[in-house]
Amino acid sequence: MPTRRSFLRLGGVTSAGMLGALAPARAAHTPDDTFVLLRRRWREVLAGPGHPGEPYRRLLAGVGRAAARHRDTMAPRPASLWPDQAFPSFMATPRRLRAMAHAYALEGTGLTGDPGLAAAVAEGVDHYRRHVYAAGADPTGNWWHWEIGVPKALLEAAVLTGLDGGRAAALLEAVDHFAPKSRLGRYDGTSTAANRVDRCVVMLLRAMAADDHGLAELAVSALAPVFRTVSEGDGFYRDGSFIQHSSVPYQGAYGVTLLSGTATLYAVLRGSPWEIADRSVFAMVERSFAPFVRDGACMDLVRGRAIVRRPFGDHESGRQIAAAILLLAASAPAAQRNRWHAMVKGWAARDTVRPMLEHAEPAFHARLATIMDSAAVPAAPEPVGHRLLPMSARAVHRGPGWCAALSMASHRVAHYEHGNGENLRGWHTGSGMLYWWAEGHGDHYSDVFWATVDPYRLPGTTVSTRRLPDGAGGPGATPVPRGGGWAARRTARTPRSAST
Secondary structure, three states, X not given: OOOOOEEEEEOOEEEEOOOOOOOOOOOOOOHHHHHHHHHHHHHHHHHOOOOOOOOHXXXXXXXXXXXXXXXXXXXOEOOEEEOOEEOOOOOHXXXXXXXXXXXXXXXXXXXXXXXXXXXHHHHHHHHHHHHOOXXXXXXXXXXXXXXXXXXXXXXXXXXXXXXXXXXXXXXXXXXXXXXXXXXXXOOOOOOOHHHHHHHHHHHHHHHHHHOOHHXXXXXXXXXXXXXXXXXXXXXXXXXXXXXXXXXXXXXXXXHHHHHHHHHHHHHHHOOOOOEEOOOHHHHHHHHHHHHHEEOOEEOHHHOHHHHHOOOOHHHHHHHHHHHHHHHXXXXXXXXXXXXXXXXXXXXXXXXXXXXXXXXXXXXXXXXXXXXXXXXXXXXXXXXOEEEEEHHHOEEEEEEOOEXXXXXXXXXXXXXXXXXXXXXXXXXXXXXXXXXXXXXXXXXXXXXXXXXXXXXXOOOOOOOOOXXXXXXXXXXXXXXXXXXXXXXXXXXXXXXXXXXX
């Protein structure tokens, strides 16, 4: 990919897509109108295209019931907002506030536009901001919570419910403190690939919360490095490989974040002064992601440490990839969109282990149900053929009714990753492990495989049985055989690049 390219479409004027090289002309309409459009588009992304039947309406009603429970059980205290979630509660508390905001903003929840719910969200956001996420607080623990996870949830809640006044100003001050514009000034460290996309989403929400054209411009221009093909480190490679944390093949976790975030940005910004013209990421749907999805499940050899998080996580990742593809399809050319619709319909039709429609969120359910109901969209079969991705040491071979995949070793690819207490015994998962699937065996890695498999006897590997300590080799490790035992060579990755 060229180092400079057309990236941003500004009311018919194209601007170079290099960070810091943008000076787009203002749109003819007022800033308020501009951001009214973005906020409406954000709600459309959350709602999907709508679907007249069940269970779509039931799913929306469920969103309302959950929000009502959160509202009714909220009990602000200095050490908590809900009794069962003691502060700092980086994950659960902000997500509950965002879920309440979704119920307020979406039609059909039973709480749409409810002023009492909006007031509860405003109170909850401000309470959490004062007691946990206050400007100047010590950001202890994982950087990701302070710079991405928490601000993304709180800003979305604020944007959807129209938080304003002093509470809004205080929240924006806190976001600017922990996630300042300077984080987008350099493309390195914790601001690459999926993390960069997350940061751009946070910055766009920050712009939407204050009708700030300059921050919206920054959010979009800072995406440019994500779309460049790389030859080392994080990002997409020319063979379709995707790497995060310098050395870990990660289509099924960080890649999902990247694809979902970019799909959201394309959808929200379409028709705005910052519509994204670069379409490089579109090619990666079929080159980088689709090869590792079989019958709706994402193969574990590109899911990093996420393989041990919960049962059927491979099917969850597959649904997330499918949802991102359907959202991105709305911005794709017709021929590409038609292929993607057929591909996702085929995945959904064959996923009998965790049926996609039964486990879909409302927006994804609406988009998927639309193509499942359409006689004009065929269900594409599993492709037959071989894909080798040497830059991430991965290979997938599909035959009629079966599939095999190899997670191989390489000097540039970590044999495994652990972090945050996850995947401590994945030592040999990158030492030539063979995965296989046949008819009727779509779930044998999904349920309790990683909890019960002998980590020294993984299929296809020939490794030393010398006992290794949990997490041998460091967070991103390449174990190499020495003298019949094992040593570990750390990959070039700084501790700050670890995240949730």
